[in-house]
Each structure stands twice: as structure tokens, then as C-alpha cells.
Amino acid sequence: MTSSSKPGTARTVAVIGGGAVGVATASFLLREGFDVVLIERGGLGEGASFGNAGVLAPSSVVPMSMPGTLMKVPGYLLDPLGPLSIRWSYLPTLAPWLARFVRSGTRERVQAQARALKPLLDDSFSAWLPLVRHAGNEVLIQRDGFLAVYRSEADFAGDALGFQLRRDNDIPFEVMRGADLWAFEPSISRDYTVGVLFRQCGHTINPNRLVRTVADAFLRDGGRVVQARALGFAHAGGALQGVQTDAGLIPASAAVVACGAHSRPLAAGLGDDVPLDTERGYHVLIADPETRPLRPILDASAKFVSTPMETGLRMAGTVEFAGLDAPPDWKRAAHLFTLGRRLFPGLAPHHPEARVSRWMGFRPSMPDSLPVIGRASACPAVVYAFGHGHVGLASAARTGMAVADLVAGRPPALDLAPFAPTRF
Ligand SMILES: Cc1cc2nc3c(=O)[nH]c(=O)nc-3n(C[C@H](O)[C@H](O)[C@H](O)COP(=O)(O)OP(=O)(O)OC[C@H]3O[C@@H](n4cnc5c(N)ncnc54)[C@H](O)[C@@H]3O)c2cc1C
Structure with a gap:
């Protein structure tokens, strides 16, 4: 997997998961001026985002x-x-x-x-x-x-x-x-x-090419991609130090969990038992x-x-x-x-x-057909963006914009209350 590094001292945000949701979110965060590192354990756009029906409806x-x-x-x-x-x-x-x-x-x-x-x-x-x-x-x-x-x-x-x-x-x-x-x-x-x-x-x-094309632009603009499996988070007193991965700690002061169907253990590690299947x-x-x-x-x-x-x-x-x-x-x-x-x-x-x-x-x-978009209970610097079910391709980019609002500290333009991780 290719990577390039962004010079400067911007706050680092780690986005975990290189599917439609993660790549769109990473792109919007980069536009905000953050230093963004996208952590993907496999190939970009090769999860659910690879083979869906491609409908934007x-x-x-x-x-x-x-x-x-x-x-x-x-x-x-x-x-x-x-x-x-x-x-x-x-x-x-x-x-x-x-x-x-x-x-x-x-x-x-x-x-x-x-x-x-x-x-x-x-x-x-x-x-x-x-x-x-x-x-x-x-x-x-x-x-x-x-x-x-x-x-x-x-x-x-x-x-x-x-x-x-x-x-x-x-x-x-x-x-x-x-x-x-x-x-x-x-x-x-x-x-x-x-x-x-x-x-x-x-x-x-072509859903896979859509994700890869947007990811290529993210890399060209100075985003970074690291091939690693996220295992958990290093955090203390509500502040995030970084993402623990099988390739070591990736320092970040904010993170986004966008691992699709595989997000549940990462959320559980931050105190949120979400009914994701x-x-x-x-x-x-x-x-x-x-x-x-x-x-x-x-x-x-x-x-x-x-x-x-x-x-x-x-x-x-x-x-x-x-x-x-x-x-x-x-x-x-x-x-x-x-x-x-x-x-x-x-x-x-x-x-x-x-x-x-x-x-x-x-x-x-998710059992109520609504994604989970919101802050983690044990560490608000971590934001969830997963659980989009049958409509994750269509809603990925809009989700990314809402997450960028949260990470930037703005009130999101979208009402996120129905998507709260704690709604169950
Ligand atoms: C048959 C089918 C048809 C569909 N049709 C449509 C449709 O027409 N329109 C539509 O909007 N949606 C459709 N969907 C739904 C859509 O595909 C998904 O909602 C969407 O792809 C989810 O995107 P995602 O980025 O959340 O997850 P994914 O694309 O699965 O991406 C998650 C990524 O996280 C990575 N990952 C997981 N765990 C870790 C970890 N610990 N560390 C690092 N990386 C990790 C994975 O490798 C993966 O690349 C369809 C789905 C299916 C199965």
C-alpha cells in the first residue's frame, strides 16, 4: 500500500477502516486541515464497499x-x-x-x-x-x-x-x-x-473504484495510509494518545471507528456495547x-x-x-x-x-436500520461511524461530513441524536 506524509504540525486524526465510510470521512477531515492517517488492515474499498449494488438512493x-x-x-x-x-x-x-x-x-x-x-x-x-x-x-x-x-x-x-x-x-x-x-x-x-x-x-x-479513486486523491493531498489492524486505544482522562495496532501505537489526538461490520470490539473497548451484527x-x-x-x-x-x-x-x-x-x-x-x-x-x-x-x-x-454516529463513552475524542447496513455507500460521504463537524468541534449540521451509540 502506498503512503505519503503530510508536513506540518496539524492535529492528527486516525480514521480506522478504509471502506466507503472511512475513506470519505478521512477526505473531509483532510479538507479541514487535520493531519489524517487512515488505518486499514487489508485493501482500501475491499470490504462491504467492494461488491454492493452501487445504488445511491x-x-x-x-x-x-x-x-x-x-x-x-x-x-x-x-x-x-x-x-x-x-x-x-x-x-x-x-x-x-x-x-x-x-x-x-x-x-x-x-x-x-x-x-x-x-x-x-x-x-x-x-x-x-x-x-x-x-x-x-x-x-x-x-x-x-x-x-x-x-x-x-x-x-x-x-x-x-x-x-x-x-x-x-x-x-x-x-x-x-x-x-x-x-x-x-x-x-x-x-x-x-x-x-x-x-x-x-x-x-x-464501480463502488470499489469510487472508494479507491477518492483514496488516491486523499493520498495526493497529503493524507497517509497505514496498513495495520487496530486493536484498541491508548487514552487517559478522556484524552486520546493514539490507536494501538498490530504495527504498534499510531499517535493521534482524535480517532474515528469506521470498520463496518467489524467495529463492535473497538466500541466495546471504549465502554459501548452496541448491537452490531x-x-x-x-x-x-x-x-x-x-x-x-x-x-x-x-x-x-x-x-x-x-x-x-x-x-x-x-x-x-x-x-x-x-x-x-x-x-x-x-x-x-x-x-x-x-x-x-x-x-x-x-x-x-x-x-x-x-x-x-x-x-x-x-x-x-444495526437492528433499527440506523447507523451509529457519535462519540465514544469512555473517550469522547473517538467518534463512531459504522452500522450503515443496506445504505452505507449512499450515506458514507454525508456521514463523513457529520464526523468532520464533530472532530472540528462544530455543532453537526445533521441531527445526530437518532444515531447515538447509547440509544439502546
Ligand atoms: C450485497 C450488498 C449490496 C449492497 N448494496 C448497496 C447499495 O446499493 N447502496 C448502498 O448504499 N449500500 C449498499 N450496501 C451496503 C454497503 O455496501 C455498506 O453499508 C457499506 O459498504 C459499508 O461501508 P463501511 O465503510 O462502513 O464498511 P466496509 O466497506 O466493510 O469497510 C470497513 C473496512 O474496515 C476495515 N477494518 C475492519 N476492522 C479493522 C481493524 N480492526 N483495523 C483496521 N481496519 C479494519 C476492513 O478491512 C474494511 O476495509 C450493500 C451491501 C451488500 C452486502
Whole structure:
């Protein structure tokens, strides 16, 4: 990994985790004039930020746990192509998280969660664009809409509360049916009869390149990257001395924990027992596909997203509860391809292995679908920025701006109360 050093005596801030959230946060902190060191144990942008669906969607204010979600779970689990699977040996570990997940799905709570997510997601573009523009790669972000499609009016009606939440939060959408939908998006099967277009949404054509490009600009501007695993913090009397890593102590007077699904032990070391778990997700990507949609499509009946990427057609989704250590179950990726062919009849049934890639990653998931953004209990010089679940790419840059406010000692422009680490 390359690194460069910033001359001068600015206060040093250590950002732990080089995913979308960490890299965006490090970039905004550098703009504030801090000396910033980004600590990443692996490759930049190679965690959850590598293989997601790339969607930047203000429309994603709808939380994962909704009234009625629990009733759908048995059907999901029984269907081999269903959007959910649980490794049963993981259930005892997951049980407290699941209980909170179910409790957070009341009508009042989902309304509050959607309200909290709205400003984080609304600014997806205005927060990311200055970073990619500065990096000289604006083409990485495209604002060409996001289309949700349904196989039946009944499926569409089943999401009525989600659309009400969007209306309540002034998120515009247009409903199309039958021939209008097929003319608008010719690649999809005529079995899909209802479509909902969110014009203000968009996507990145390569999430990994987005993160790496912004990281390259961070390095060029004098930021530093250290390859190391953070183990804990050296602090006394509320002041931070540095981050303890497997490569020794990295001195810093402030730090940010942005380790995605792996953040829990670092927060626990600072007295915050946050209920962070992971919803593992998969993708299958077909290079040089026979057909591709004009914009990302959510198959809202089967619950996966197909995104036209610069590297091919990516079908991403599924939720698998199996923790951080279990090996991937590649059947989940194969199912995504089966579902993809159902959505895009023009996609060939078989592809040479050289044109297919598969991926599994760890969504950093909180039971109330809200991230953790706030100061650590035992050392306020450490700020948390993790737990963005299904919307971490879209909300990473806006999170970085809020964290920069906190570290600079300004009242954040975003109301951070709903994201407090101590809310549970
Ligand atoms: C299938 C799928 C589809 C998705 N689709 C979308 C989408 O369309 N739009 C969207 O907005 N979001 C989407 N998401 C969610 C999104 O990918 C995540 O929320 C986001 O990538 C989280 O970013 P992060 O920076 O918090 O975590 P990560 O990208 O996981 O980065 C965390 C980094 O921290 C490093 N790290 C961990 N522990 C340590 C340590 N102790 N020391 C040093 N480094 C450490 C890791 O190596 C990693 O690089 C999707 C997720 C999946 C799985």
C-alpha cells in the first residue's frame, strides 16, 4: 500500500477502516486541515464497499424491519430463491439482535427511522460529488434514476407503507404499468407489470473504484495510509494518545471507528456495547452481458438489485445471518443469477467461468436500520461511524461530513441524536 506524509504540525486524526465510510470521512477531515492517517488492515474499498449494488438512493429511507416483516420470514426461509437465510448454528448468537430488530418494526418507530435516514440519504450526491470531482473522476457517479419493479399488483400493494414513508419524507416517485414500463425499460420480462421510478436516485458504475479513486486523491493531498489492524486505544482522562495496532501505537489526538461490520470490539473497548451484527450479502457479476438495464433495477418482488456496472451486469442482494466467520454459501450467488434471468430474459443461461465473478460481503447492520454516529463513552475524542447496513455507500460521504463537524468541534449540521451509540 502506498503512503505519503503530510508536513506540518496539524492535529492528527486516525480514521480506522478504509471502506466507503472511512475513506470519505478521512477526505473531509483532510479538507479541514487535520493531519489524517487512515488505518486499514487489508485493501482500501475491499470490504462491504467492494461488491454492493452501487445504488445511491434517497428513496432508501424504508427500514428493513417493518410492520409485518416477521410474518413473511417463514415463507422467505422455505423458498430456496428467497431473500433470507439463517445458518441455524448462529441463531443463539443472533437472538438478542433479532429481538431488537422485531421490536424496531412498529409503525411509529419506522416513521422515526425514515425521518432520521432522510437527511443522510438526501445528500448522497451533494456529499459524494465534491469528492469525485476533486479526484477528477465524476463519471463514476451517474444520476439516472432507480427503478423498482413488481411481478403483481399484490406485491406492489404489499409495499404500501414503504411508499407512504417516502411520501411523508417528500421523496418523489412515478408509477408505471404494463406497456409504459416495458417501453421505459425494454430489458425486463413482461412478467413484471408495475414499476416505480425514483428519478432523483442514481448509482456508481464501480463502488470499489469510487472508494479507491477518492483514496488516491486523499493520498495526493497529503493524507497517509497505514496498513495495520487496530486493536484498541491508548487514552487517559478522556484524552486520546493514539490507536494501538498490530504495527504498534499510531499517535493521534482524535480517532474515528469506521470498520463496518467489524467495529463492535473497538466500541466495546471504549465502554459501548452496541448491537452490531452482519447481514451477509452476495453478488454475481456477468462481464459483457447479453442484455443490460439502463439504470439499476430493484426486483421488489424477489428483493435483489441489478446494476449496470462498468465491469458488467451485477445482481446483488440477499440477507444471510451467519456471522463474520462462517464460509460463504455460494448457492446464494447462484440463486441471484437464477433470479436475474427471470428479470432479464435476454440474459444467456450459461456463461464461461471467465465472465462470471461471485462475491460475499458483510453489511454492518444495526437492528433499527440506523447507523451509529457519535462519540465514544469512555473517550469522547473517538467518534463512531459504522452500522450503515443496506445504505452505507449512499450515506458514507454525508456521514463523513457529520464526523468532520464533530472532530472540528462544530455543532453537526445533521441531527445526530437518532444515531447515538447509547440509544439502546
Ligand atoms: C450485497 C450488498 C449490496 C449492497 N448494496 C448497496 C447499495 O446499493 N447502496 C448502498 O448504499 N449500500 C449498499 N450496501 C451496503 C454497503 O455496501 C455498506 O453499508 C457499506 O459498504 C459499508 O461501508 P463501511 O465503510 O462502513 O464498511 P466496509 O466497506 O466493510 O469497510 C470497513 C473496512 O474496515 C476495515 N477494518 C475492519 N476492522 C479493522 C481493524 N480492526 N483495523 C483496521 N481496519 C479494519 C476492513 O478491512 C474494511 O476495509 C450493500 C451491501 C451488500 C452486502
